Amino acid sequence: MNILAIETATPGCAMAVRTSEGVELELVLGDERHHTEALTPGIRDLLYKVKISAASIDRVVVDRGPGLYTGLRVGIATALGFSVASGAELVGVTSLEVLAHGAFNSGVRGTLVSVVDGRRGEVFIQIFSLDASVLALSDPKVALPREVALEWNQRGDVVTFTGDGAARYADEFAGVTHGLIFNQQVPSPLAALALGALRAPQVAIVPLYLREADAVANFTTRQPPS
Amino acid sequence: MNWRRYCASAEDTQAAGQEFARVLRPGDVILLSGQLGNGKTTFAQGVAKGLGVRERVTSPTFTMVRQHECVNDLGISMLHHADVYRVESLVEVRELALGELVEDGAVALVEWGEIASSVFGRDVMNVDFVLEEDEGRTLVVSGALTLDRQEPLNQWASQ
Numbered sequence: 001m002n003i004l005a006i007e008t009a010t011p012g013c014a015m016a017v018r019t020s021e022g023v024e025l026e027l028v029l030g031d032e033r034h035h036t037e038a039l040t041p042g043i044r045d046l047l048y049k050v051k052i053s054a055a056s057i058d059r060v061v062v063d064r065g066p067g068l069y070t071g072l073r074v075g076i077a078t079a080l081g082f083s084v085a086s087g088a089e090l091v092g093v094t095s096l097e098v099l100a101h102g103a104f105n106s107g108v109r110g111t112l113v114s115v116v117d118g119r120r121g122e123v124f125i126q127i128f129s130l131d132a133s134v135l136a137l138s139d140p141k142v143a144l145p146r147e148v149a150l151e152w153n154q155r156g157d158v159v160t161f162t163g164d165g166a167a168r169y170a171d172e173f174a175g176v177t178h179g180l181i182f183n184q185q186v187p188s189p190l191a192a193l194a195l196g197a198l199r200a201p202q203v204a205i206v207p208l209y210l211r212e213a214d215a216v217a218n219f220t221t222r223q224p225p226s
Numbered sequence: 227m228n229w230r231r232y233c234a235s236a237e238d239t240q241a242a243g244q245e246f247a248r249v250l251r252p253g254d255v256i257l258l259s260g261q262l263g264n265g266k267t268t269f270a271q272g273v274a275k276g277l278g279v280r281e282r283v284t285s286p287t288f289t290m291v292r293q294h295e296c297v298n299d300l301g302i303s304m305l306h307h308a309d310v311y312r313v314e315s316l317v318e319v320r321e322l323a324l325g326e327l328v329e330d331g332a333v334a335l336v337e338w339g340e341i342a343s344s345v346f347g348r349d350v351m352n353v354d355f356v357l358e359e360d361e362g363r364t365l366v367v368s369g370a371l372t373l374d375r376q377e378p379l380n381q382w383a384s385q
Contacts, residue, residue: 033329069323119325120255120347121370144348209320211344 001058004043004082005193008075009067009095009116010164012186013038015046016193020058023050026190035074043078055086061196063187064092065208066124066140067116072207079205089201094208095187096126096140099163101195102188104130108160111137112182113152115165115173118142123165124210142210145169152176163187228368229383232358239265242365243272245385246353249378250277252301252331254371255324255346257339260355265363266337269353270307273335277305285337287311291322304332311338319345351375 005026007014011033016026027046029038047054062079065072082088099114109130116124123145127138145165149172152159161173162182173179233239246269250256258266267285274283278297286292291308306327310319319342324334336342340352351369358364372379 033326068326069320070326118347119329121349122347211320211347 001197002052002056003059003061003193003197004047004057004088005061005189005196006039006043006075006079007063007098007187007189007192008035008039008071009063009065010071010186011068013042013071014186014189015039015042016189017046017050017052018193018197019050019052024190024193025050026188028186028189033068033071035071039074039078054082057082057086057088059089059091059196059201061091061093061192062205063095063098063192064205065095066118066210067095068119069209072209076205076207090203090205091196091199091201092205093192093195093199094126094140096124096163097128097134097136098187098192098195099184100126100128100130100134100136101191102184103160103162103182104134105188105191106182106184108162108182111157111159113148113159113161113166115145115148115161115163115169117163117165117168118211121145122211123148123169125165140208140210145172149173149176149179152179227372228366229372229379230367231365231383231385232362233265233365234360234362236265236268239268239363239365240272240275242382242385243269243274244276245272245382246367247273247276247298247300249351249375249382250300250302250333252303252333253328254333255328255339255350256333256335257343257346257350257352257369258335258337258355259340259352260363261357264355264357265365266355269355269365270335270337274305274307277302277333279305283307285309287337290318291324301331302333304330306332306334307337308334308339309337310342313342316342316345 005016014028060079096114126140129135158178279294286309294305351371354366356364
């Protein structure tokens with residue numbers, strides 16, 4: 001099975017491919033936030049290097065967030081394009097679990113907090129246990145960096161923070177007594193691919209925004225035009 | 227903590243906006259709140275002037291958002307002027323992606339922004355337009371973004 005993975009949840013634009021012969025290759029482009037311009041040509045170059053055609057992609061694994069809104073739209077739309085054009089299966093993974101698996105694959109063990117930059121002073125976080133495998137200990141949520149750091153200071157446990165949110169708020173997280181930072185700006189597309197290769201295909205990929213998912217506007221302060 | 231500035235007239239409100247531009251930095255999101263006619267667009271026109279926008283700035287009520295190129299020494303090259311009065315749901319506000327667009331050396335002014343404040347997160351500035359009995363307005367500036375702007379805000383409020 002030829003599998004393509006698309007990673008656009010952070011300012012970096014990344015992709016990976018695994019061919020049915022088992023050849024794996026990834027491409028991680030800079031953190032320019034230019035997913036629209038970078039993703040499709042990147043995929044073309046990647047497929048050219050492993051000598052398979054776009055039409056032969058059997059499955060697309062895509063990061064559905066949480067993360068950069070503009071990036072997620074480009075990534076998911078591109079995955080849907082493959083699905084429509086060639087009938088490729090779709091599998092969604094989350095940025096937070098991909099970060100956890102990326103850290104795990106690099107040898108990080110123990111308690112890990114994936115931290116994705118949510119912009120405007122907030123982060124998206126999820127807690128994992130990295131032992132024999134990767135186990136989620138909480139649901140993804142929106143948080144303030146300072147509160148996360150405070151909470152782990154109070155717990156006093158050894159903990160590793162990773163993700164572009166951990167890097168952006170390194171001042172806060174470096175202050176956690178038993179806290180470490182594992183530098184990982186872009187979730188690994190090869191980790192996303194490996195994760196998505198094992199899952200059942202999905203009919204639809206829904207972006208995970210976390211903020212105000214189904215909320216309606218607070219119109220109570222809005223008066224009708226007079 | 228907040229900063230207040232009284233404006234007796236539309237001219238005053240515009241001047242307050244023009245001087246408020248000196249408080250801004252690239253990446254800022256400013257939510258303007260207050261009832262219709264309280265001066266949000268007038269203030270935005272002043273901010274645009276202060277940022278060196280050449281073209282005419284009108285209410286974006288029907289277009290939702292307008293972009294204006296800026297020429298100034300503040301490092302701000304674009305003003306996104308939005309009005310979310312007519313949105314039906316927060317999804318529409320989210321789709322404007324203003325919080326990400328401002329990262330390219332821009333600032334966003336969002337009229338009626340408080341109805342969608344959850345979309346923008348914590349680091350915003352709020353400007354509330356309060357109508358006074360003498361028909362003047364008091365502009366009240368607050369929000370997490372003010373924390374590292376105290377000096378320019380003190381100066382702004384003392385005018």
